[in-house]
Amino acid sequence: MTQATVMNLTTQDSFKVAKGAPQVIIRLVGGDDDAVRAVNSLAKRGLRALGVARTKAGTLEEYELVGMISLIDPPRPDSAETIRRCNTMGVDVKMITGDQQIIAKEVAHRLGMGRVILDANHLVDEDKSEEEITDHCIRADGFAQVIPEHKHKVVELLQKRGILVGMTGDGVNDAPALKKANVGIAVHGCTDAARSAADIVLLAPGLSTIVDGLMTSRAIFQRMRSYALYRITSTVHFLMFFFCITIAEKWTMKPILLILICILNDAATLVISVDNAKISAHPDKWRIGQLIFLSVVLGALLTGLSFGHYFVAKNVFNVTKDQLEAIMYLHISSAPHFVIFSTRLSGYFWENMPSPIFFIAVMGTQVFAMLICVYGVIVGEPIGWIWGIAVIGISLVYFIFLDFVKVYIFKNWTFEFTARAWPSKTRKEKLIARRAREIQQKRVWISIDKVRQVGLQIKALEALKA
Template sequence: MLTGDAIAIAKETCKMLALGTKVYDSERLIHGGLAGSAQHELVEKADGFAEVFPEHKYQVVEMLQQRGHLTAMTGDGVNDAPSLKKADCGIAVEGSTEAAQAAADIVFLAPGLSTIVDAIKLARQIFQRMKAYIQYRIALCLHLEIYLVTSMIIIDETVDSSLIVFIALFADLATIAVAYDNAHFEARPVEWQLPKIWVISIVLGILLAAATWIIRGTLFLENGGIIQNFGSPQEILFLEIALTENWLIFVTRGGHPPSDPAGPTFSVNNDVDIVTVVVIWAYSIGVTVIIAVVYYILTIIPALDNLGRKTRSKADTQIENMIAHLSKLAIEHEHSSDGKSRYTLGARAEEIEEDE
C-alpha cells in the first residue's frame, strides 16, 4: 500500500483488507539512513508506506522492478500518473483523472477492485488459448512436413494435393473452438516460454508422423494390415491424418486384424470399406490417447516446466550498493596553483533546509 494518508489510517485500512501491517512512513523509506541493498530489502519486505509523495511511489515501483518483480499499480489522481506509467501494469480506478487514465494500461469504468482478479484470470485464459493454438499449429506443420518428405524420399509417394487442402481446412475449423474453450489459468504470471513450446510441439509432431508411418507401413503386409476388405492408400492416409490432427486440439489444450492369405485388395475407385474406416477411427483414438499421455508427462516435468521462464526475485546486492554509493558522489571542479583545471570525485554535500 502506498498512500499519502497518516500511518495509523494506513495500518487500519490494511487490517480491513487482510493485508500485512508492516507499514512505514516515507521518512523511513527516504531519510532513514538506508541505501543500496538495505533500502531495496525494506521495500521488498514492507507491506506498505504511508505519508508518501508521488516521487516516493515512483521509487518504490522502480526498486521492485530492479529486484525482478512484476509490478502493478492502481491510482486515480494526477500524482499517480508517473508510477502508473512506470509499473508493468498501471490500473486507473473508476472516477480517475484523465492524466491517470492516459498513463494507465487498464481503466476501470465501475467502482471496486475485484475486477482486477477477474481481469488477471481472463488474461491468463486468453494466453492459455493462444499457447494451445501455437503448439497445435506447430505440431500439425511438423507432422505433414516430416511424413511427406520422408515418404517422398523412401517410397516416392505423397498425399494428393486436393486432400492436403481438405486437411488444412479441417485443421482451421478445429482451431475455431479454441476461441470459446474453457481454458484454465495458471496461479503464477505467464510468459512466452518458447523453448518449452518448441520442445513439446516437436515431440507431438514426431509422434503424429510416426503414427502415420505405422498405418502406412501396415499396407505393405501380406494381409493388408488395417485393410479389411478393400481400401485405397490415399483415402486411408487422409482419414488418419485428418482425425489425429483434429483430435490433437484436445491434447494441446491439456488387437490384430484377421489374416488374409489372398493379400490386400485395393479399390479401383479409391473407396474404402466401412470396416476399414472403423479400424482407422479406433487406431486414431489410440494414437490420441498415447499423445495425450506423453503431453501430460512433458507438462509435469519440473525442468521442462521452467524452461524458458525468466528468473525473477533475484537481488543483485553488489550492483545496488554500488549505485547507492555512486549517488552520494559528486564531481568537483577546482583550479590548481598553476592555473590548470582538475576534476575530482568527492562526497555530495547534504542539502540544508532553512526555515523561512
C-alpha cells in the same frame, strides 16, 4: 497544513487558524501527549484525524490546540474480495497510502492483507543500500505516509528486480507512478492527469474489474498457447511424414485430399477462440523453448504413428492403392485433431472440459473425414466401417498416450532443467541467484510469520483486558 487569518471587523482583533495532519499540528503547538494518545486511539480504529489549532489571545505566533476531527475513509466495498481473488491468482497486492502507519495497518487488517507496513522514510534511508531497500519493498504488504515521489520509487525498485508492476490510482499525485508502472490503471472517477498517464481506465466503480481483466487476459494467453502448440505440432507432423515418405516410398497423396486436410485443420483451430480456457492460478509466461521442444516431440511421435499406419496397411493387410490413400487421409485428419484436445491444457485433457462449440466443430471434422473414407466419396475407393473405426480408435488411444507425454514434459520443464540440459554462464548465474533469493525469501517469511503470530497474541491479550 493550511493556515488562515480571522479578523473581527468590529473590534479589529485577529487570530490565526491552522489545520492539517495531526503530527504537524501537534508539532506546531509544541507537543501534546493527550493529543498523541487521542490520535493513536483513533488510528487503531482505522479513523483518520485532522488537527485544528489557533493562536493564543494577544499573539499571532504562539498556537494552542483546539481539537482533533476524526474522519473515516473506508475502503471500497469490493476491495477485500478483489485483494483475496488477486492473491489466489498469484498477484501480490501492496497498499500505498499517505495515512499514518498505524492507520494503514488497521486498514490492511480489515482488507485481509498482511500488516507489514513500512514507513515511507525507509525508501529514502541513506544508511541502507538500494538492494536492502528493494528487499524491504518486496517483503512489505504496504507503505504509509507516502508522497508521489515515494510511489514512483516503489514501482521503480520492484521493476529493477524483474517484477511486473501494476499500479492503481485516481489523483494527480498518482500520475508519475501510473506512467512508470508496467500497467497503469486509473480507477473510475479519476482526474484527467491520472487518465492520461494510465494504460487502462476503469469505467465501472470499484476494483473488481481488475480481476475480470486478469481472468480475460489469462484465458487469451491459454488460447494463444494452445493454438501455437497445436499448429507447430501438426506442421512438424505433416512436414516430417510427407517429406520422408515421399523420398523413401515415392508415395504421394491426391491434391484434393491435401486441400481437405488443410481446410479441416483450419476449421478445427478457428474455434479455439471460443474454447473454455482454464485460468491458471499463477501469472503466465511464454516459454518458447518448452513450446518448441514439446511440439517437436509430439510431431515426431505422430510421424511415427503415421509410418506405422502406412506400412501395416500396405505390407500386412495388402490394401489397394486407393484404400491406402484413404486410410492415410483418415489417419492424418483424425490423429492431430484429437491432439488439439490435449494442447488446450498443461495438465491432463479431462481436467477441463471444452466448450460445446469447440467439441462439436472438432468432432464434426472427424465425422466428415470418416464418412468420405468409409463410403469412398472423393477418396476413390471405400475402406468400410471396420477400417474407419480401427483408424479412429488407434488415433484415440495414441492421443491418450501423447497427453501423458505432454504432462510429463510440462511438469519436468523447469529453469533448473534447462540450466542443466543446456548449461551456459548466464543460466548458471541466474540459477545461483534464484536459489539464493529462494533461501532468503524462505527465511524472511518464517520471520514474518513469527511477527504476525506475536501480533495476534498481543491483540488477543488486549481484547481480554478490554
